[in-house]
Amino acid sequence: MVTVRCFAGVRETLGLSTCTYALEKPMSAQAVLTAVAGERLSALSAPPLVAINMQHSRLENLVCDGDEVAFFPPVSGG
Amino acid sequence: MVTVRCFAGVRETLGLSTCTYALEKPMSAQAVLTAVAGERLSALSAPPLVAINMQHSRLENLVCDGDEVAFFPPVSGG
Amino acid sequence: MIVRVQSEDFDPEQEARALTATGAGARVSFVGTVRDFSAGSQITALDIEHYPRMTEAELTRVAQQAQRTWDLLDVLIVHRYGRLRAGDRIVLVVTWAHHRKAAFRGCEEIIDVLKTRAPFWKKEITEDGATWVSGEIPASLE
Amino acid sequence: MIVRVQSEDFDPEQEARALTATGAGARVSFVGTVRDFSAGSQITALDIEHYPRMTEAELTRVAQQAQRTWDLLDVLIVHRYGRLRAGDRIVLVVTWAHHRKAAFRGCEEIIDVLKTRAPFWKKEITEDGATWVSGEIPASLE
Numbered sequence: 001m002v003t004v005r006c007f008a009g010v011r012e013t014l015g016l017s018t019c020t021y022a023l024e025k026p027m028s029a030q031a032v033l034t035a036v037a038g039e040r041l042s043a044l045s046a047p048p049l050v051a052i053n054m055q056h057s058r059l060e061n062l063v064c065d066g067d068e069v070a071f072f073p074p075v076s077g078g
Numbered sequence: 079m080v081t082v083r084c085f086a087g088v089r090e091t092l093g094l095s096t097c098t099y100a101l102e103k104p105m106s107a108q109a110v111l112t113a114v115a116g117e118r119l120s121a122l123s124a125p126p127l128v129a130i131n132m133q134h135s136r137l138e139n140l141v142c143d144g145d146e147v148a149f150f151p152p153v154s155g156g
Numbered sequence: 157m158i159v160r161v162q163s164e165d166f167d168p169e170q171e172a173r174a175l176t177a178t179g180a181g182a183r184v185s186f187v188g189t190v191r192d193f194s195a196g197s198q199i200t201a202l203d204i205e206h207y208p209r210m211t212e213a214e215l216t217r218v219a220q221q222a223q224r225t226w227d228l229l230d231v232l233i234v235h236r237y238g239r240l241r242a243g244d245r246i247v248l249v250v251t252w253a254h255h256r257k258a259a260f261r262g263c264e265e266i267i268d269v270l271k272t273r274a275p276f277w278k279k280e281i282t283e284d285g286a287t288w289v290s291g292e293i294p295a296s297l298e
Numbered sequence: 299m300i301v302r303v304q305s306e307d308f309d310p311e312q313e314a315r316a317l318t319a320t321g322a323g324a325r326v327s328f329v330g331t332v333r334d335f336s337a338g339s340q341i342t343a344l345d346i347e348h349y350p351r352m353t354e355a356e357l358t359r360v361a362q363q364a365q366r367t368w369d370l371l372d373v374l375i376v377h378r379y380g381r382l383r384a385g386d387r388i389v390l391v392v393t394w395a396h397h398r399k400a401a402f403r404g405c406e407e408i409i410d411v412l413k414t415r416a417p418f419w420k421k422e423i424t425e426d427g428a429t430w431v432s433g434e435i436p437a438s439l440e
Contacts, residue, residue, distance in 0.1 A: 083349070085347060085349055085417065085419060086347050086419035086421070086430060087419070087430045127435070129349070129352055129417070132349070132351060132352035132355045132356070133355075134356075134415065148349060148352070148417075150349065150417060150419070151419065151430065151432075151433055152432065152433030152434050152435045153413070153414065153415065153416060153417050153418055153419060153433045153434060154413075154418065154419055154420045154430075154431045154432070154433035154434065155346070155348070155377060155388075155389070155412060155413060155416045155417075155418025155419075155420070156330055156377075156388065156389050156409055156412050156413040156416070156418070
Protein backbone atom coordinates (compact mmCIF):
# COMPACT_ATOMS: atom_id res chain seq x y z
CA MET A 1 0.00 0.00 0.00
CA VAL A 2 1.30 3.47 -0.89
CA THR A 3 -0.12 6.80 0.19
CA VAL A 4 -0.72 9.15 -2.71
CA ARG A 5 -1.07 12.90 -2.15
CA CYS A 6 -1.73 15.71 -4.59
CA PHE A 7 -1.26 19.43 -3.99
CA ALA A 8 -2.29 22.79 -5.42
CA GLY A 9 -3.24 22.80 -9.12
CA VAL A 10 -2.61 19.07 -9.47
CA ARG A 11 -4.97 18.34 -6.59
CA GLU A 12 -7.65 20.58 -8.11
CA THR A 13 -7.29 19.28 -11.66
CA LEU A 14 -7.34 15.63 -10.64
CA GLY A 15 -9.95 16.20 -7.95
CA LEU A 16 -7.74 14.10 -5.72
CA SER A 17 -6.20 15.11 -2.41
CA THR A 18 -5.13 11.90 -0.67
CA CYS A 19 -5.72 8.24 -1.43
CA THR A 20 -4.02 4.91 -0.99
CA TYR A 21 -3.03 2.51 -3.72
CA ALA A 22 -2.24 -1.16 -3.36
CA LEU A 23 0.98 -2.09 -5.16
CA GLU A 24 1.73 -5.67 -6.17
CA LYS A 25 5.39 -4.81 -6.78
CA PRO A 26 7.52 -1.63 -7.03
CA MET A 27 6.37 0.61 -9.87
CA SER A 28 7.29 4.03 -11.18
CA ALA A 29 5.72 7.18 -9.74
CA GLN A 30 4.34 7.79 -13.24
CA ALA A 31 2.57 4.42 -13.18
CA VAL A 32 1.07 5.15 -9.75
CA LEU A 33 -0.17 8.50 -11.03
CA THR A 34 -1.71 6.92 -14.11
CA ALA A 35 -3.41 4.31 -11.97
CA VAL A 36 -4.95 6.72 -9.47
CA ALA A 37 -5.77 9.62 -11.84
CA GLY A 38 -7.50 7.58 -14.52
CA GLU A 39 -8.86 9.62 -17.39
CA ARG A 40 -8.45 12.90 -15.55
CA LEU A 41 -4.71 12.58 -16.14
CA SER A 42 -5.10 14.15 -19.58
CA ALA A 43 -6.46 17.32 -17.95
CA LEU A 44 -3.00 18.13 -16.48
CA SER A 45 -1.35 20.78 -18.63
CA ALA A 46 2.15 19.51 -17.79
CA PRO A 47 3.69 16.51 -16.06
CA PRO A 48 3.65 17.17 -12.30
CA LEU A 49 6.65 17.24 -10.03
CA VAL A 50 6.94 14.29 -7.69
CA ALA A 51 8.23 13.63 -4.20
CA ILE A 52 8.77 10.16 -2.81
CA ASN A 53 8.86 10.02 0.97
CA MET A 54 9.03 13.81 1.03
CA GLN A 55 12.14 14.04 -1.14
CA HIS A 56 12.10 15.54 -4.61
CA SER A 57 12.20 12.66 -7.09
CA ARG A 58 11.41 11.93 -10.74
CA LEU A 59 8.38 10.35 -12.36
CA GLU A 60 10.49 7.39 -13.49
CA ASN A 61 11.70 6.63 -9.94
CA LEU A 62 10.29 3.54 -8.27
CA VAL A 63 7.70 3.62 -5.52
CA CYS A 64 7.70 0.74 -3.05
CA ASP A 65 5.20 -0.63 -0.57
CA GLY A 66 4.86 1.73 2.40
CA ASP A 67 6.08 4.79 0.50
CA GLU A 68 4.32 8.12 0.33
CA VAL A 69 4.29 9.61 -3.16
CA ALA A 70 3.15 13.16 -3.88
CA PHE A 71 2.37 15.01 -7.10
CA PHE A 72 2.33 18.78 -7.42
CA PRO A 73 3.09 21.70 -9.74
CA PRO A 74 6.32 23.72 -9.62
CA VAL A 75 6.59 25.39 -6.21
CA SER A 76 6.14 29.10 -5.54
CA GLY A 77 7.11 29.78 -1.95
CA GLY A 78 9.22 32.49 -0.41
CA MET B 79 40.96 81.07 9.24
CA VAL B 80 40.55 77.31 8.85
CA THR B 81 39.51 74.81 11.47
CA VAL B 82 41.90 71.87 11.77
CA ARG B 83 40.78 68.62 13.38
CA CYS B 84 42.68 65.41 14.04
CA PHE B 85 41.22 62.03 14.93
CA ALA B 86 42.23 58.68 16.41
CA GLY B 87 45.94 57.77 16.04
CA VAL B 88 46.75 61.02 14.24
CA ARG B 89 45.23 63.04 17.07
CA GLU B 90 47.21 61.05 19.64
CA THR B 91 50.51 61.11 17.76
CA LEU B 92 50.34 64.83 17.03
CA GLY B 93 48.87 65.66 20.43
CA LEU B 94 46.39 67.82 18.55
CA SER B 95 42.60 67.55 18.57
CA THR B 96 41.25 70.83 17.21
CA CYS B 97 42.88 74.16 16.39
CA THR B 98 42.45 77.02 14.01
CA TYR B 99 45.00 78.23 11.51
CA ALA B 100 45.09 81.64 9.79
CA LEU B 101 45.59 81.28 6.04
CA GLU B 102 46.92 84.15 3.94
CA LYS B 103 45.83 82.41 0.74
CA PRO B 104 44.59 78.94 -0.27
CA MET B 105 47.16 76.27 0.47
CA SER B 106 47.29 72.48 0.26
CA ALA B 107 46.01 70.33 3.10
CA GLN B 108 49.58 68.98 3.37
CA ALA B 109 50.89 72.52 3.94
CA VAL B 110 48.26 73.15 6.63
CA LEU B 111 49.24 69.91 8.32
CA THR B 112 52.93 70.78 8.22
CA ALA B 113 52.20 74.21 9.66
CA VAL B 114 50.11 73.03 12.60
CA ALA B 115 51.97 69.80 13.42
CA GLY B 116 55.48 71.26 13.46
CA GLU B 117 58.18 68.77 14.31
CA ARG B 118 55.72 66.19 15.58
CA LEU B 119 54.82 65.52 11.94
CA SER B 120 57.76 63.13 11.63
CA ALA B 121 56.21 60.95 14.34
CA LEU B 122 53.37 59.91 11.99
CA SER B 123 54.10 56.46 10.62
CA ALA B 124 52.22 57.16 7.37
CA PRO B 125 50.64 60.16 5.65
CA PRO B 126 47.18 60.65 7.13
CA LEU B 127 43.92 60.63 5.20
CA VAL B 128 42.30 64.03 4.83
CA ALA B 129 38.76 65.41 4.65
CA ILE B 130 38.00 68.96 3.55
CA ASN B 131 34.59 70.17 4.68
CA MET B 132 33.75 66.64 5.70
CA GLN B 133 34.38 65.14 2.27
CA HIS B 134 37.23 62.70 1.62
CA SER B 135 39.99 64.64 -0.16
CA ARG B 136 43.70 64.39 -0.88
CA LEU B 137 46.68 66.02 0.81
CA GLU B 138 47.42 68.00 -2.34
CA ASN B 139 43.92 69.52 -2.49
CA LEU B 140 43.60 73.20 -1.61
CA VAL B 141 42.14 74.47 1.65
CA CYS B 142 40.48 77.90 1.59
CA ASP B 143 39.54 80.40 4.23
CA GLY B 144 36.54 79.18 6.22
CA ASP B 145 37.15 75.50 5.43
CA GLU B 146 37.35 72.70 7.94
CA VAL B 147 40.21 70.30 7.28
CA ALA B 148 40.59 67.00 9.14
CA PHE B 149 43.44 64.48 9.34
CA PHE B 150 43.00 60.88 10.40
CA PRO B 151 44.20 57.31 9.85
CA PRO B 152 42.40 54.79 7.60
CA VAL B 153 38.92 54.19 9.01
CA SER B 154 37.75 51.01 10.76
CA GLY B 155 34.01 51.25 11.27
CA GLY B 156 31.22 48.74 10.71
CA MET C 157 18.98 25.73 13.87
CA ILE C 158 15.30 26.55 13.83
CA VAL C 159 12.98 25.75 10.91
CA ARG C 160 9.28 26.43 11.34
CA VAL C 161 6.19 26.56 9.16
CA GLN C 162 3.15 28.33 10.58
CA SER C 163 0.04 30.28 9.64
CA GLU C 164 0.61 32.97 12.30
CA ASP C 165 2.62 36.14 11.72
CA PHE C 166 6.09 36.38 13.26
CA ASP C 167 8.24 39.12 14.77
CA PRO C 168 11.62 38.98 12.98
CA GLU C 169 13.63 40.27 15.94
CA GLN C 170 11.86 38.10 18.50
CA GLU C 171 12.55 35.05 16.34
CA ALA C 172 16.21 35.93 15.91
CA ARG C 173 16.61 36.29 19.67
CA ALA C 174 15.74 32.63 20.14
CA LEU C 175 19.14 31.81 18.68
CA THR C 176 22.24 33.46 20.02
CA ALA C 177 25.22 32.45 17.96
CA THR C 178 28.05 33.41 20.26
CA GLY C 179 31.06 34.70 18.42
CA ALA C 180 29.06 35.74 15.37
CA GLY C 181 30.27 39.04 14.03
CA ALA C 182 27.55 39.23 11.40
CA ARG C 183 23.84 38.55 11.21
CA VAL C 184 21.89 38.90 7.97
CA SER C 185 18.09 38.73 7.87
CA PHE C 186 15.76 38.52 4.91
CA VAL C 187 12.06 39.26 5.29
CA GLY C 188 9.84 38.58 2.29
CA THR C 189 6.45 40.28 2.26
CA VAL C 190 3.42 40.19 0.00
CA ARG C 191 3.91 42.98 -2.54
CA ASP C 192 1.11 45.43 -3.17
CA PHE C 193 -1.20 44.02 -5.77
CA SER C 194 -1.04 46.19 -8.89
CA ALA C 195 -3.64 48.94 -9.05
CA GLY C 196 -5.64 47.47 -11.90
CA SER C 197 -5.72 43.94 -10.51
CA GLN C 198 -8.68 42.42 -8.70
CA ILE C 199 -6.41 40.49 -6.35
CA THR C 200 -7.47 40.82 -2.73
CA ALA C 201 -5.34 38.16 -1.05
CA LEU C 202 -2.91 35.30 -1.46
CA ASP C 203 -3.50 31.74 -0.25
CA ILE C 204 -0.40 29.70 0.44
CA GLU C 205 -0.80 25.93 0.43
CA HIS C 206 2.01 23.65 1.56
CA TYR C 207 2.90 19.99 1.97
CA PRO C 208 3.04 19.53 5.75
CA ARG C 209 6.16 17.76 7.03
CA MET C 210 7.84 17.84 3.59
CA THR C 211 8.14 21.65 3.92
CA GLU C 212 9.95 21.30 7.23
CA ALA C 213 12.12 18.47 5.89
CA GLU C 214 13.03 20.38 2.73
CA LEU C 215 13.70 23.68 4.54
CA THR C 216 15.95 21.78 6.94
CA ARG C 217 17.89 20.26 4.03
CA VAL C 218 18.25 23.71 2.43
CA ALA C 219 19.44 25.22 5.73
CA GLN C 220 21.92 22.40 6.38
CA GLN C 221 23.36 22.65 2.90
CA ALA C 222 23.91 26.41 3.24
CA GLN C 223 25.34 25.98 6.71
CA ARG C 224 27.95 23.58 5.37
CA THR C 225 28.75 25.63 2.27
CA TRP C 226 29.13 28.96 4.07
CA ASP C 227 30.28 27.75 7.47
CA LEU C 228 27.32 29.46 9.12
CA LEU C 229 27.15 29.52 12.91
CA ASP C 230 23.37 29.21 12.88
CA VAL C 231 20.31 29.47 10.66
CA LEU C 232 16.66 30.36 11.26
CA ILE C 233 13.84 29.91 8.74
CA VAL C 234 10.18 30.74 9.38
CA HIS C 235 7.70 30.40 6.51
CA ARG C 236 3.99 31.11 6.65
CA TYR C 237 1.06 29.43 4.90
CA GLY C 238 -2.62 30.27 4.71
CA ARG C 239 -4.30 33.52 3.71
CA LEU C 240 -2.06 36.59 3.39
CA ARG C 241 -2.75 40.16 2.33
CA ALA C 242 -0.61 42.91 0.80
CA GLY C 243 2.19 43.89 3.17
CA ASP C 244 1.99 40.68 5.21
CA ARG C 245 5.25 38.90 5.99
CA ILE C 246 5.66 35.53 4.26
CA VAL C 247 9.15 34.33 5.09
CA LEU C 248 12.08 35.07 7.38
CA VAL C 249 15.62 33.77 6.88
CA VAL C 250 18.37 34.69 9.33
CA THR C 251 22.00 33.61 9.12
CA TRP C 252 24.82 34.09 11.62
CA ALA C 253 28.48 33.90 10.65
CA HIS C 254 31.87 35.08 11.80
CA HIS C 255 32.13 37.37 8.81
CA ARG C 256 29.63 39.31 6.76
CA LYS C 257 30.33 37.76 3.35
CA ALA C 258 29.36 34.31 4.56
CA ALA C 259 26.24 35.61 6.31
CA PHE C 260 25.11 37.46 3.14
CA ARG C 261 25.90 34.60 0.74
CA GLY C 262 24.33 31.99 3.01
CA CYS C 263 21.13 33.99 3.55
CA GLU C 264 20.69 34.71 -0.15
CA GLU C 265 21.37 31.11 -1.12
CA ILE C 266 18.77 29.84 1.33
CA ILE C 267 16.02 32.08 0.00
CA ASP C 268 16.99 31.32 -3.62
CA VAL C 269 17.01 27.57 -3.11
CA LEU C 270 13.90 27.61 -0.91
CA LYS C 271 11.94 29.22 -3.74
CA THR C 272 12.68 26.32 -6.07
CA ARG C 273 12.52 23.41 -3.61
CA ALA C 274 10.22 24.06 -0.63
CA PRO C 275 6.74 22.72 -1.38
CA PHE C 276 4.64 25.89 -1.11
CA TRP C 277 2.14 27.07 -3.71
CA LYS C 278 0.61 30.54 -4.01
CA LYS C 279 -2.88 31.25 -5.23
CA GLU C 280 -4.06 34.75 -6.02
CA ILE C 281 -7.58 35.41 -4.79
CA THR C 282 -9.84 37.79 -6.71
CA GLU C 283 -13.51 38.60 -6.21
CA ASP C 284 -14.37 36.34 -9.12
CA GLY C 285 -12.16 33.39 -8.33
CA ALA C 286 -8.58 32.35 -7.86
CA THR C 287 -5.48 31.62 -9.94
CA TRP C 288 -2.40 29.60 -9.07
CA VAL C 289 0.87 31.52 -9.35
CA SER C 290 3.17 29.70 -11.76
CA GLY C 291 6.06 28.22 -9.87
CA GLU C 292 9.69 27.31 -10.32
CA ILE C 293 11.17 23.95 -11.21
CA PRO C 294 14.05 22.87 -8.95
CA ALA C 295 17.31 23.36 -10.88
CA SER C 296 18.45 19.85 -9.98
CA LEU C 297 15.37 18.37 -11.64
CA GLU C 298 15.41 20.39 -14.84
CA MET D 299 15.93 57.34 4.64
CA ILE D 300 17.27 57.31 8.19
CA VAL D 301 20.96 57.67 9.05
CA ARG D 302 21.90 57.90 12.70
CA VAL D 303 25.07 57.77 14.79
CA GLN D 304 24.65 57.16 18.51
CA SER D 305 26.33 55.70 21.56
CA GLU D 306 23.19 53.87 22.75
CA ASP D 307 22.29 50.34 21.73
CA PHE D 308 19.48 49.85 19.21
CA ASP D 309 16.72 47.32 18.61
CA PRO D 310 17.00 46.21 14.97
CA GLU D 311 13.29 45.50 14.52
CA GLN D 312 12.15 48.66 16.30
CA GLU D 313 14.41 50.71 14.05
CA ALA D 314 13.16 49.01 10.91
CA ARG D 315 9.56 49.73 11.88
CA ALA D 316 10.23 53.46 11.72
CA LEU D 317 10.35 53.07 7.95
CA THR D 318 7.58 51.30 6.13
CA ALA D 319 8.46 51.03 2.49
CA THR D 320 5.06 50.26 1.00
CA GLY D 321 5.24 47.93 -1.92
CA ALA D 322 8.55 46.46 -0.85
CA GLY D 323 8.61 42.71 -1.37
CA ALA D 324 12.01 42.31 0.26
CA ARG D 325 13.81 43.63 3.30
CA VAL D 326 17.41 42.71 4.10
CA SER D 327 19.05 43.61 7.41
CA PHE D 328 22.66 43.39 8.44
CA VAL D 329 23.65 43.56 12.11
CA GLY D 330 27.35 43.75 12.91
CA THR D 331 28.40 42.84 16.43
CA VAL D 332 31.65 42.88 18.36
CA ARG D 333 33.16 39.42 17.93
CA ASP D 334 34.36 37.53 20.96
CA PHE D 335 37.90 38.55 21.74
CA SER D 336 40.19 35.57 21.21
CA ALA D 337 40.85 33.48 24.31
CA GLY D 338 44.50 34.43 24.70
CA SER D 339 43.97 38.15 24.18
CA GLN D 340 43.83 40.70 26.95
CA ILE D 341 41.19 42.75 25.14
CA THR D 342 38.31 43.73 27.39
CA ALA D 343 36.48 46.28 25.24
CA LEU D 344 36.44 48.31 22.05
CA ASP D 345 36.30 52.10 21.91
CA ILE D 346 34.86 53.59 18.75
CA GLU D 347 35.78 57.17 17.96
CA HIS D 348 34.11 59.07 15.13
CA TYR D 349 34.10 62.41 13.35
CA PRO D 350 30.76 63.95 14.34
CA ARG D 351 28.74 65.34 11.43
CA MET D 352 31.11 63.87 8.83
CA THR D 353 29.96 60.38 9.83
CA GLU D 354 26.32 61.32 9.18
CA ALA D 355 27.25 63.10 5.94
CA GLU D 356 29.33 60.20 4.67
CA LEU D 357 26.79 57.54 5.66
CA THR D 358 24.12 59.55 3.86
CA ARG D 359 26.28 59.67 0.73
CA VAL D 360 26.87 55.92 0.92
CA ALA D 361 23.13 55.27 1.39
CA GLN D 362 22.13 57.57 -1.47
CA GLN D 363 24.64 56.00 -3.83
CA ALA D 364 23.35 52.50 -3.06
CA GLN D 365 19.76 53.66 -3.32
CA ARG D 366 20.41 54.95 -6.85
CA THR D 367 22.46 51.93 -7.94
CA TRP D 368 20.04 49.31 -6.68
CA ASP D 369 16.77 51.22 -6.95
CA LEU D 370 16.13 50.73 -3.24
CA LEU D 371 12.79 51.87 -1.83
CA ASP D 372 14.38 52.92 1.45
CA VAL D 373 17.54 52.63 3.54
CA LEU D 374 18.26 52.72 7.27
CA ILE D 375 21.72 52.95 8.83
CA VAL D 376 22.44 53.13 12.56
CA HIS D 377 26.07 53.09 13.73
CA ARG D 378 27.27 53.23 17.32
CA TYR D 379 30.32 54.87 18.82
CA GLY D 380 31.82 54.78 22.31
CA ARG D 381 32.72 51.79 24.46
CA LEU D 382 31.49 48.39 23.31
CA ARG D 383 32.02 44.88 24.62
CA ALA D 384 32.00 41.41 23.05
CA GLY D 385 28.56 40.64 21.64
CA ASP D 386 27.45 44.29 21.51
CA ARG D 387 25.79 45.50 18.33
CA ILE D 388 27.87 48.04 16.36
CA VAL D 389 25.98 48.68 13.16
CA LEU D 390 22.61 48.10 11.52
CA VAL D 391 21.93 48.44 7.79
CA VAL D 392 18.44 47.76 6.42
CA THR D 393 17.39 47.95 2.77
CA TRP D 394 13.94 47.71 1.23
CA ALA D 395 13.40 46.83 -2.42
CA HIS D 396 10.77 45.39 -4.73
CA HIS D 397 12.89 42.31 -5.25
CA ARG D 398 15.33 40.38 -3.11
CA LYS D 399 18.41 40.66 -5.32
CA ALA D 400 18.42 44.45 -5.09
CA ALA D 401 17.83 44.40 -1.34
CA PHE D 402 20.72 41.95 -0.81
CA ARG D 403 23.15 43.72 -3.17
CA GLY D 404 22.28 47.16 -1.80
CA CYS D 405 22.67 46.12 1.83
CA GLU D 406 25.99 44.42 1.23
CA GLU D 407 27.33 47.34 -0.79
CA ILE D 408 26.42 49.79 1.96
CA ILE D 409 28.25 47.85 4.65
CA ASP D 410 31.27 47.27 2.36
CA VAL D 411 31.57 50.94 1.38
CA LEU D 412 30.81 52.19 4.88
CA LYS D 413 33.80 50.24 6.19
CA THR D 414 36.18 52.10 3.90
CA ARG D 415 34.61 55.58 3.97
CA ALA D 416 32.71 56.33 7.20
CA PRO D 417 35.06 58.07 9.68
CA PHE D 418 35.00 55.63 12.59
CA TRP D 419 38.11 54.28 14.33
CA LYS D 420 38.27 51.27 16.62
CA LYS D 421 40.62 50.97 19.56
CA GLU D 422 41.11 47.72 21.43
CA ILE D 423 41.27 48.18 25.17
CA THR D 424 43.42 45.85 27.28
CA GLU D 425 44.29 45.97 30.97
CA ASP D 426 47.68 47.39 30.08
CA GLY D 427 46.67 49.94 27.48
CA ALA D 428 45.03 50.32 24.14
CA THR D 429 45.80 49.75 20.45
CA TRP D 430 44.19 51.25 17.36
CA VAL D 431 42.77 48.70 14.94
CA SER D 432 44.39 49.21 11.54
CA GLY D 433 41.84 50.57 9.13
CA GLU D 434 40.96 50.52 5.47
CA ILE D 435 41.87 53.07 2.83
CA PRO D 436 38.90 54.14 0.66
CA ALA D 437 39.27 52.43 -2.73
CA SER D 438 38.69 55.73 -4.50
CA LEU D 439 41.69 57.26 -2.73
CA GLU D 440 44.14 54.40 -3.18
